[in-house]
Amino acid sequence: MIYYTILFYVFAVLAVATAFYVVFAKNVIHSAFALFGTLFAVAGLFVLLNADFIAITQIMVYVGGILVLMIFGVMLTTKIADIDIHTKNLNRIPAILFSTGITVILIFILFTTKWNIKPQVQNQETVSQIGKLMLTTYLLPFEIASIVLLVALVGSAMYARKTK
Amino acid sequence: MLTQFGQVLIFMIIAAGFVAVAFIAARLIGPKLPSKGKNSTYECGEDTEGDTWLKFNVRYYVIALIFIIFDVEIVFLFPWAVVFKEMGLIAFIEMAIFLIILILGFVYAYAKGDLHWDKPRPVIPALDRQIFKSEI
């Protein structure tokens, strides 16, 4: 399983590195395109976890949909390059304290949690299992999801009409 | 033993290798004679005017917004479609509810004209005098 480990680290490093670039890039479009790498690497991690349906969903919805929307949004704004991303109000000390606190908590959780390690399973069909669960155990959340989508559709349409 | 996705990855890597080889070959073989005129942005022989970033129609954004919602809907439909034959009537009824709610949204967007793309109405420049006067 050595190549599995190598692949995991390749995807992980790619995800983290591009995520850093998203945050630090001066040009908004560069950020958007770096996000492409992040989302893609996360999809790769899902594949390594045998969660193939989620990986594909990640690519279809996030890379193929939401990121395109972001790029369109960026293209609609007039000022693209050299945007000063620093806020004027620099609360450096509280920010450092806060983020260090969160980091400490996360590391603490990382080392104290009893991780549920399962042996490597053979890649099997996940979609039909998801489908069955969706239509039986998790029926209500599933139907509610349709209402959420309806509200989102109506809301975005109204919002768009207002800006026209 | 390679997994199926591992084979896909190898396929992609070999394809990427081919692309890289083609690029490098072109770089080695092709001439390199850049000049100011050659490297300028194409605009029918004139210098480009103004910024590339024009103001775009907000419709593009609206289309992308509506697209995402339908995309998520389709993603929800995949697990349903694959178990449809096994589950029978229950699957049909449950999905009918899901679909009706979403078709409602589609009908709403359609009726309100959010899916409509306007026909372009080009403004034909009017001249105050005729350039080529007929000589009679």
Add this chain to the structure above:
Amino acid sequence: MPEWLIDILITLTKIVIVEGVILTAVAYSVYAERRVSAFTQNRIGPNRVGPAGLLQPLVDVVKLLMKEDIVPAKANRLVHALAPGISILVALSTFAVIPFGDKILLAGREIKLQIADVNIGILYILALVSLGVYGVTLSGWSSNSKYSLLGGLRSSAQMISYELSMGLAVLGVILINGSFELDTIVQNQFGWKWNIILQPIGFLTFLVSAFAETNRTPFDLPEAEQELVGGYHTEYSSMKFAMFFLAEYANVIVASSVITTLYLGGWQFPYLQTFGLPDMLVSILQVLAFCGKVFLMVLFFIWVRWTIPRFRYDQLMNLGWKAMLPLALANLVLTAIILTLFKT
């Protein structure tokens, strides 16, 4: 030799052969396009290099290799170089899941004529289709030219619009088969039960969406010469331009293979097994049947391009959202109703 090494070697051989065949096919579909267009317009077309001009693609490649690679001064060099690579990679990667034949027995071991039998094959294809937007958008943006940007933006809006009807059309096929595996879908289309007969509306929507996704006429708005010069590849030359060009034809071949697999019975040759031919011959005939179907679909793509004029942009968007999407939805609902009614 250990077992796993043989496995890897078989996979590698399959991959190299498939990619080689595809790239050759891509080069020759350019030649086919030129010959067919010449035939349509009562011209002769390329006929000088080799017999009947058959070596023309080779010469074209050499010519493009010898050209200077011009990068506009204002362009973003890295993204400018990356965009054509993404385009062709996305186009080629789709072939990794397409079955081009049944299993064959070679030296006592069973070899599947498909690179990777991913159990969510259709979803993989749809995901790659949704990635196709990026080659175009990136090139449009990175060239820093108005023509490129307009072409890129138009193209991305067009591609996402037709992606929906494509997804919905595919759902009809999944409903009938109850599987995402392309191999299973092909197996289920045994005999006359091709999905084009079971899913005529779905086939129509898929076909139209495929034309829109590959940016071919009548949907070639992104590169409408009359208004946008070259569209998103205005600022490209040399091998980078060639990559876009190859990607377009690779996409045509991909679309043809996917249509063949999903709707035209894949590698099935109706009732071939009943003739009692030797297994090896049957396998070869099936691969040939697949190639033949794909070839006819590619010819259809070319034929349409030289017959039908281009849509206006508002017509294109309205067709996608107001005609294709409801049609695909109706097809899905209809399929579900019929399957429920006639199940017992």
